[in-house]
Amino acid sequence: MQVKAAFDLASDGSLCDGVLLFDGQTLTASIGEKLIFTSPLTGGELNIRTYSGCSMLEIVPENPSDDMSDCLPVCRFSMTRVSEIGEFTKVINHYLKTGEETEISTKGFRVCPKCGRHYAKGLDVCLFCVEKSYLAKRLFGIAKPYSKQFLFASFLVLCSTGFGVMLPIINSRIVDYGLSAEAISRGTAVHDIVLYAVLLGATQIFGQFFRMLSQRRANKISTSLSNELTAGDLMKRISRDTETVKGFITEQGMYALEKLVMFIVVFVILMRISPILTFFVILPIPFVVYAMRKFWTFIHIRFEKQWRRASRADSILHDIVRGIRVVKSFGSEDREIEKFASVSRQLADISVSNEHLWAVTFPFMFFFTGIGEFFVLYIGGRGVLNGTMTAGQLLEFSLFLGYLYQPLTWVAFLPRKLGELTTSLIKIFEITDEVSDVEDSENPIPAQLGGDIVFKDVQFGYKAYEPVLRDINLTVKQGEMIGLVGHSGAGKSTLINLIMRLYDTDTGTITVNGNDIRDMAQGEYREKIGVVFQETFLFSGTVYDNIAYARKNAEPGEVIAAAKAANAHDFIMKLPDGYNTFVGENGLNLSGGERQRISIARAVLRNPEILILDEATSALDPETESSIQDALAKLVKGRTTFAIAHRLATLRNADRLVVIEKGRIAETGSHRELLMRNGIYANLVMAQRQTAKLTK
Secondary structure, three states: OOEEEEEOOOOOOEEEEEEEEOOEEEEEEEEEOEEEEEEEEOOOOOEEOOOOOOOEEEEEEOOOOOOOOOOEEEEEEEEEHHHHHHHHHHHHHHHHHHOOOOOOOOOOOOOOOOOOOOOOOOOOOOOOOOHHHHHHHHHHHHHHHHHHHHHHHHHHHHHHHHHHHHHHHHHEEEEEEOOOOOHHHHHOHHHHHHHHHHHHHHHHHHHHHHHHHHHHHHHHHHHHHHHHHHOOOOOOHHHHHHHHEEEHHHHHHHHHHHHHHHHHHHHHHHHHHHHHHHHHOOOHHHHHHHHHHHHHHHHHHHHHHHHHHHHHHHHHHHHHHOHHHHHOOEEEEEEEHHHHHHHHHHHHHHHHHHHHHHHHHHHHHHHHHHHHHHHHHHHHHHHHHHOOOHHHHHHHHHHHHHHHHHHHHHHHHOOOOOOHHHHHHHHHHHHHOOOOOOOOOOOOOOOOOOOEEEEEEEEOOOEOEOOOOOOEEEOOOOOEEEEEEEEOOOOOOHHHHHHHHOOOOEEEEEEEEEEHHHOHHHHHHOOOEEEEOOOOOOOOOEEEHHHHHOOOOHEEEEEEHHHHHHHOOOHEEEEEEEHEEOOOOHOOOHHHHHHHHHHHHHHHHHHHOEEEEOOOOOOOHHHHHHHHHHHHHHOOOOEEEEOOOOOHHHHHOOOOOEEEEEEEEEEEEEEHHHHOOOOHHHHHHHHHHOOOOOOO
C-alpha cells in the first residue's frame, strides 16, 4: 500500500512543497530531498488539529492523555490542504483498523492553481478563471434546442431592420426629387411628397409589426431557457441570476445578428455614397474596440463583488424576516437593522462605484465612436457647396450614419451586460454542475427494508478531517426499537442522517436486510422511512394537505385516522375551517405542540417500515405527551424504530438504548441494565432527575 498527499507549510511557517507518504507501515514527511519526519504506524491513529489559519497532522497514541499532550506532530499545512490531508488521514486510519486498502477521493480538494478556489464537484475547470468562451459554449449548448425558434425571431428582426433602412433612402429622394425645382415646375411636387409620405408610413408600420412579432418570440424563448437554468437552485440564483440571463437573451442576444447585418449593409451603402466620408467615419472604431477589450478584462470582477454583496444582503433580510419572533423576543431590532444597514451600505458603495466607473468610461467611448460626424459635416458640407454631392445625398449619408452608430453604441454597452451575464452564469453553473454527495448506483436494487439493519465499521464526518462518528458497529433486529442517547453533539442526529441516507458513510457499510443501502435507489428507499423531526416543518397550505403530504392519493378517511392516532383530530376540528384551515408559512398560525402533532400524523399516514423519531415529543406538554406516547407505542409495533429524546424517561420502553459518546458507541442495553452499570447513561439520568428537582 502506498498513499501520498501534499502539505505546504514548513515548521517555521514558510511555504513549501512537502510530501506525505505512507507505505503500509511507516509514515514519512519530506520537503524536497530533506526528510523532516518518519515514524512507524503500529498503533493509534492519525488526527488533524485545526488552528486559526493553519492545521497540523499528528499521531494519536492508542491511549492518549486527556489533554492530548502525548500526540506526535507530523507536519503543518494551510487550510487549502485540509481536505486533501483529511482524505489521506481517513484512508490510513481505515487501513490501520481493518487492513482494507481504499483510495483517496479527490472530490473535495481540487483547487484552481490560479485563484485558489475549490473546483465545483463534477468540474475539472475553475468557472472564475476559465476562458469566457467556455461559458458561452455552455450557454449555447443549453440554448441549442431553441436554435430554430431563435433563427426565426432573428429573421423577423432583420425584416424590421430592412424596412428601417428604407427610411433614409426615401428621405433622400424627397429632398433630391420631391422638392427639386424640376418637380415644382412640372407641378408634380405635391403628388411626389404625398407618395413618399405614404411610403414612409407603410415602412414604419411594417417595421414595427415585424419588431413586435420578434419581441414576442424572444420573450417566449428567453422564458423557456430560463426555466432550463432553474432546476433546484438557491433562491438568489433562481430569481436574480436567471432574470439576468433572460434579459441578456431578450435585449442583447436576439439582436446581435440584426446589429451585425445592419452594420454591414449600412457600411456598403455609405461606401456607395462617399468612400472618403466613410473612411473618416470608421477611423476611430478600431481604437474604441481596443479600449473596450481592455475595459472588459476587469469589469466582470467588479460585478462579481457586487453580486456577493447583494446575495449577502438578501440572506440577512431573509433571516430577519424568518426569525422575527426571536428578534423581537430578544429586543434586537436595532442590532438587526444595523446589520442589514451595514451590508446595504457595502452594496450601495460598490454599486455606486461600478455606476461611476461606467458613467465616466462610456461617454469617452461614445464620443470617440461618434467623432466621425464632425468630418461628415465639414467634408460633406464642402461637397454640397462644390457640387460634388447633392443635399439629398448628404442627408441620406447623415441618416445612415445614425444606423451605423446604433450597432457601435450597442457594442459599447456590451461589456457591462457581458460582465453581469458572466457573473450570473458562473453562479448558475456552480449549482447545476455540482455533483451530489449521495449518488445512486448504476443498477440500483429494489429497496426491501424488511430485515435487520447492520452498521459495520462505520465512520463519517461532515468534513473528512473531523470524524463525527467512529467505529460504529451495531446490529438492529427487525421490529426492534432503539433509543439513541448521549450528550449534545455526540453524533445521534448524524447517525439518523446516515440511516436516511442523507449522507453516505466515509468508511464502513450500513446494510438493511443484507443489502448495502448505497445499492438502493434513494427515492424508493426513503419512501419506506417515516420521520418526525425535532424542528417541525409545515408547508404553507391546509392542515389536510400537510398530513396528506406523506402519501400520494391518500383517502380522506386515512388522513383523519392518522390525525386521530396522533391525538391531533380534536384540536383540528376546533380550528376555523377544520382540516381545510390554512396554517400559514411553516405553520405559524399553530402552536408548537399542534405543529408537532400534525408532523406525527404525517408519519403515521406514511405507514413506514423504518420509523425515526427525532425528539418527536419535545414540544408537547406532559399530558399531551402521555397520549402521544400511547399512540407512538402502537405505531412502532412491527417497525424498526430509532428514537432520540432529550427526556430520557420517554425511552424507557425502548428494546435497547445505545449511548453515543464522542462519536463512538459507549454503552448498549435496556434502561434497567444501563442504570445498574452506573456508567454514562446512569449519570445522564441522575443529572436530569437533579435538574427536575431544582426546577420544581
